[in-house]
Amino acid sequence: MAFTARSDRPGSLSGVSEIQDLTTPTTTSRRGFLAAGAGLATAATVGPMLWVPPASAGVRPQGVHVTYGADARRRMAVSWSTPASVKKPVLELGLGRDFGTRIAADSRSSKDVGTVYHHVDLTRLRPDTTYRYRLSHAGATAYEGSFRTAPSEPKAFRFAAFGDMGVNEAAAAHVALIAQQKPAFAFVVGDLCYADSSGGTGLGSADTQDFQVWDQWLQQIQPSAAKVPWMTTVGNHEMEAGNGELGYAGYLDRFSLPTNGVKDAPVTYSFVHGNVGFIALDGNDASTEINRNNGYVGATLDAWLVGRLTEMRERSDIDFIVAGFHNCMYCTNLVHGSDGGTRSRWEPIFDQFEVDLVVNGHNHCYERTHIMRGGVAVQEAPDGAVVDSSTGTTYLTAGGAGQAAYPTGGLPLSYVTVEGGLRIPEATTWSAVTYEDHSIAFLDVTPRDKQGIATMKLTARSTDGTVIDTVTMKRQRRSA
Structure with a gap:
């Protein structure tokens, strides 16, 4: 049977440079932008256990979390927040120590607090592969993390x-x-x-x-x-x-x-x-x-x-x-x-x-x-x-x-x-x-x-x- 997807949100790639297996996106996802590539990532740097309201919008990205897309082998979303609107929130996707792809985030203000939430949807990823990412915006210290896609073949x-x-x-x-x-x-x-x-x-x-x-x-x-x-x-x-x-x-x-x-x-x-x-x-x-x-x-x-x-x-x-x-x-x-x-x-x-x-x-x-x-x-x-x-x-x-x-x-x-x-x-x-x-x-x-x-x-x-x-x-x- 056919399945109906939720409505997509507009977006575009920003400042993309080539990395291995990078392909040009042809469609836009609901909450972000398409990107591709493969790489070996390092362990995520983690923040404090409890959130503290920051003094300015220059704070590092907060509340970072990742979620699979419908195809867990090839899609992943990365989400984070800032206490207010910020300029140029981006995700960089990398191979090893290099970040070869720069992707603008889809940002939206919450209806209940002043926090702004940023999302980037990644597609065309390699199965069973660890990726390294970096999140930043103008005036902020970057946050670096990693994730791993699901395997294409059954494994433990x-x-x-x-x-x-x-x-x-x-x-x-x-x-x-x-x-x-x-x-x-x-x-x-x-x-x-x-x-x-x-x-x-x-x-x-x-x-x-x-x-x-x-x-x-x-x-x-x-x-x-x-x-x-x-x-x-x-x-x-x-x-x-x-x-x-x-x-x-x-x-x-x-x-x-x-x-x-x-x-x-x-x-x-x-x-x-x-x-x-x-x-x-x-x-x-x-x-x-x-x-x-x-x-x-x-x-x-x-x-x-x-x-x-x-x-x-x-x-x-x-x-x-x-x-x-x-x-x-x-x-x-x-x-x-x-x-x-x-x-x-x-x-x-x-x-x-x-x-x-x-x-x-x-x-x-x-x-x-x-x-x-x-x-x-x-x-x-x-x-x-x-x-x-x-x-x-x-x-x-x-x-x-x-x-x-x-x-x-x-x-x-x-x-x-x-x-x-x-x-x-x-x-x-x-x-x-x-x-x-x-x-x-x-x-x-x-x-x-x-x-x-x-x-x-x-x-x-x-x-x-x-x-x-x-x-x-x-x-x-x-x-x-």
């Missing part, structure tokens, strides 16, 4: 998965843990910084907003995100009052993400890394617990999801499929419980296409289910288990990345919130492992071995790196 890799981070000591410790674990990228399932504390509830008394928290959070994650793509989704706390009809304007100002999602849901997208397909959904569209944005795209999003899953399952090089969104499909935590809206809309689709892993946040804890199919556990998966993920889906709540932890408390009975906000009690025999404190999940993926078996091992770690849970998902190569 690691990714991190988590949500509900905020700006706090635990979150900063997790940024350090992520850097220590060296994932290829992070899959972040919403509730990023909590600049709007109301969480889309519409309760004015709770709607205390401080949008400078966005800049604090981006600076907090920079030691990782300036080098490793952070692929984010929206949570209920990204539905910010005053930031557009859906509340997503602040989020979209700050990120340059793949443009292959639903036209009217620009926070949705997909990408492939190695032998794994990733799909980012908007759980707010399906949620029956917090229904501010419920159904704003509805069936259109579901049709896109079916189309994208069909494409992924037809590809011979994709073994595993991972879907990510904020609202929990299965969680015993009594603060938010499980969301019946996401279950009723997407569980049948996940079953049909044998989605291997669904990553959620929302509840500030860690929880993993047994292997699920048709709403019931079909294969037990205790800590340390090895399972056949073609038989069902693992549902993971990974909402312990920094915000105050919630007690689980929902065993053996919890609840699911259905249409109208009604909480229905339910038995939770599907729950395999729970952990009530902060944590980050890491997943190690290996390509098929000689027997045609690929693996994806989940390892959950507490803030100090202690392993709290593991499970290994296996998949046999499909018959032609």
Whole structure:
């Protein structure tokens, strides 16, 4: 099926000089400009953990972060901010010590604070290649960093998965843990910084907003995100009052993400890394617990999801499929419980296409289910288990990345919130492992071995790196 990209933003190349493999761009991307080249980069120079308002626009680029494009092998976006408008914000792309390409940034002022956000979208990059970049503007000291594109052939890799981070000591410790674990990228399932504390509830008394928290959070994650793509989704706390009809304007100002999602849901997208397909959904569209944005795209999003899953399952090089969104499909935590809206809309689709892993946040804890199919556990998966993920889906709540932890408390009975906000009690025999404190999940993926078996091992770690849970998902190569 055809997929509709989001509208592009105008732009042009500025001061381009030739480097190896440089090609002339013929189209413009949504948030920046096309460039090419290959090179070996050095480690990123990182800034302070927390953002401090600068005295002038001559400050170095702040809140630097990179994200994959729709083709993670050949596209990457580099984003950063300045406290006010600056002259000639540019990115230079280099080979080794040389920066042979100079690219003007697409800059936009945020609607909520005076900060200006700059984006450069790079295309025609070499797969599995480390690039070095330099960011600067008139009167500023340059920031230098690096990133690596995804491989063109399946190879072993690691990714991190988590949500509900905020700006706090635990979150900063997790940024350090992520850097220590060296994932290829992070899959972040919403509730990023909590600049709007109301969480889309519409309760004015709770709607205390401080949008400078966005800049604090981006600076907090920079030691990782300036080098490793952070692929984010929206949570209920990204539905910010005053930031557009859906509340997503602040989020979209700050990120340059793949443009292959639903036209009217620009926070949705997909990408492939190695032998794994990733799909980012908007759980707010399906949620029956917090229904501010419920159904704003509805069936259109579901049709896109079916189309994208069909494409992924037809590809011979994709073994595993991972879907990510904020609202929990299965969680015993009594603060938010499980969301019946996401279950009723997407569980049948996940079953049909044998989605291997669904990553959620929302509840500030860690929880993993047994292997699920048709709403019931079909294969037990205790800590340390090895399972056949073609038989069902693992549902993971990974909402312990920094915000105050919630007690689980929902065993053996919890609840699911259905249409109208009604909480229905339910038995939770599907729950395999729970952990009530902060944590980050890491997943190690290996390509098929000689027997045609690929693996994806989940390892959950507490803030100090202690392993709290593991499970290994296996998949046999499909018959032609």
